[in-house]
Amino acid sequence: MPEPPPLDEPVAEAWFDGDLAPEDFRALGYRVIDAIANHLRDVPDLPVFAGRTPEEVARTFDEPLPKHGQEPARILDDWDEKVLPNATHNTSPRYFGYVMGSGTPMGILAEALAASVNMNAGGWKPAPSATEVERRTLAWLAELIGFDPACGGVLVSGGTMANVTALHTALRNAAPYDTTPRGLQDEARTGRFLVYASDHEGHVSLVRAVDMLNLGREALRRVPSRGDFTMDVGALRGMIEEDRARGDLPFCVVAQVGSVNVGAIDPLDEIADVCREYGLWLHGDGACGAVGAMLPEKRLLYAGLDRADSVSLDPHKWLYVPYECGCVLFRDPVTQRRAFTMEASYLQGILPDGYHGHDFYELGPQMSRGFRALKVWMTLKHYGAEGYRALLRQNVRCAEHLDALVRADPDFEPLHAPVLNLYCFRFVPARLRDDVDAHSEYLDRLNQAITDAIRASGLAFVMTSQLRGRTVLRLSICSHRTRLEDIERVFDDLRRLGHDIDRETGTAAAAAPVVVV
Structure with missing residues (x-):
């Protein structure tokens, strides 16, 4: 048998190094910190809105994909020349649009630190400290609003995903049959699954939530509100009874805990009584206003919040931390785990070891997750x-x-x-x-x-x-x-x-x- 031909000698190639030299990175970092500090100094006097059309802004960024790398200092020039002049400054004291927080100084620093270690906070093994910071942060947030600090919870992107997470958990735990194996396609389903919220002040994210759960937009039942924009609990009770008599499956009531237009807080204790009577899940949508419960002078308005099965709140709203960071808390951690737990050998490993901790991928919709908790944790420690x-x-x-x-x-x-x-x-x-x-x-x-x-x-x-x-x-x-x-x-x-x-x-x-x- 003839000998195989000799292999070609490998061609030596330069190894591409994607890192910056420490001294170069430090110089760029100082420049970034200077830019941030100058922006925070100047923002009270800056135009809050750039006033440029979508076409004008798009033209600013109309350039071909770079074939070769650019100098980092020149890339940072684009921040001053392109990005900042076309920004809306919701960091301004006169930004009053939507419900958007102003960005805390410690939150800004935390974002950079979180990015530097690049932990995936989906599981304990890839993110031990990030996991424990988030668990402690959730307990602190619960304590601030009068919720049980031993509750479950998870940080998400914002109020929409918090509401999706809560409604998914509600469906898993309050439906009259186990929806986990076959979902909405089970023959045990006799009617429509229904969610109830205020007719006027119910947030549009609830529409997105029932959409994403594939319940259909008509599954969101709008309950008449009273003159003060809060839910009419008598009307809620009547609608539930009517829907059940028709064969539908009410499973969740969403109470406003600081509504998006007027800050209305629904009568939480009364709604909790109705939910207990009919076996429904009570979710408090507090993305805009739940944190107001930390004010003793406002606490009576929140009576019954501790009876909710879940509560959403957005640290990037009225806790001012930089985008993005939403939160949902669950009174009973078991209900949260029941809704999201799953098994995968490549995530957990085959044999048990001593390093299995709190895995957030089993407690919410995301597998891969950023270190959102650091900016909330650091700002809570600061203020x-x-x-x-x-x-x-x-x-x-x-x-x-x-x-x-x-x-x-x-x-x-x-x-x-x-x-x-x-x-x-x-x-x-x-x-x-x-x-x-x-x-x-x-x-x-x-x-x-x-x-x-x-x-x-x-x-x-x-x-x-x-x-x-x-x-x-x-x-x-x-x-x-x-x-x-x-x-x-x-x-x-x-x-x-x-x-x-x-x-x-x-x-x-x-x-x-x-x-x-």
Whole structure:
């Protein structure tokens, strides 16, 4: 048998090193820290909204895929030249859109530290310290809002995934048959699985949740609300009985724990009584407002929160930490594990060892998870419970001050008393007060135009919303940097813009299109 031909000698190749030299990385890091520090220093004076069109922003980033690497210092130039000038500064004390926190300094540093170790917080073995930091953080969050610190829980991306996680767990634990093996396709299912929430203030993330669970959007039953925007519990009871008599399968009630428009808190104790009577899961959607329970002066509003089976809250909202970080807590940890546990040899190993800890991939929807807990843990340690109470009280005080300004001005209409840090009102010229309904379309357009104008000016980011069919100005005071003078400055500008736009357009503006900026 002939000898095989000799193998070709391997060609020596340069090994590509993806790391930076320590001194180069340090220099770039100092530059980044300087940029962050300068931004935090300057943000009170920056335009809150860039005021550029989607096409303009897209053109800024229209470049081909780099074939060869670029100098790191030049890449950082793009931050100053491209990214920051096209950013909306929700770090500003006058950012009042959506419900978005302002980003804590310790949270910023924590994000960099978490990225540096790059732990996958899905399992204990790849992330021992990250796992235990998250467990401790969850216990602290529960303690802050009066929930049992021995509860279960998991950090997720935000309120939507917190609600999806809670409703999935509710379905697994409250359905009249075991949905784990065959889900919705089991022959034991006799009707539709149903979820109940407020008709007005129920968050749109609940629609996403029933969508993702494939229950169908009609599975979300809207319960009438009372004059104060809280759920009518008598109506809830009647709907449950009617649906059960029809053969449907009610399994969960979602109570608002600080609603998205007005901060309404549903009567939690009464709803808990109904859920206990009918064997339903009670989920408290507190993404916007659950952390208000840490204020002793507000605690009565939250009576019954400790009876909820699950509660969602978003640290990236009213705890101010940088995006993204949501949270869902479960009163009974066993229910959480029952909903998500799974086995895989490549995750756990075949033979037992002494290093099996708390695996979050068995307790939520994600397998791979970032180290979200570090920024919450470090910020909680920085401010402490009392520091957080002081910051939340400042936001509530700002909402109350805004309400006082609105009520003292004949050209504004108050729509509710402030409960927490969210407030809605309308600009209604005094000349139209006697016949508001006849001018409803004009007033809708006028208030929309006011928000468009103040946003385009860069002074503040304000959005409209709807309260019972009316377009309203809505301020979410969710920044630890906001002061009373910011509220007064923005209110004065809203009033000036309202008068200017009303004077220029008059009632004829009802027929003119409003351009949303």
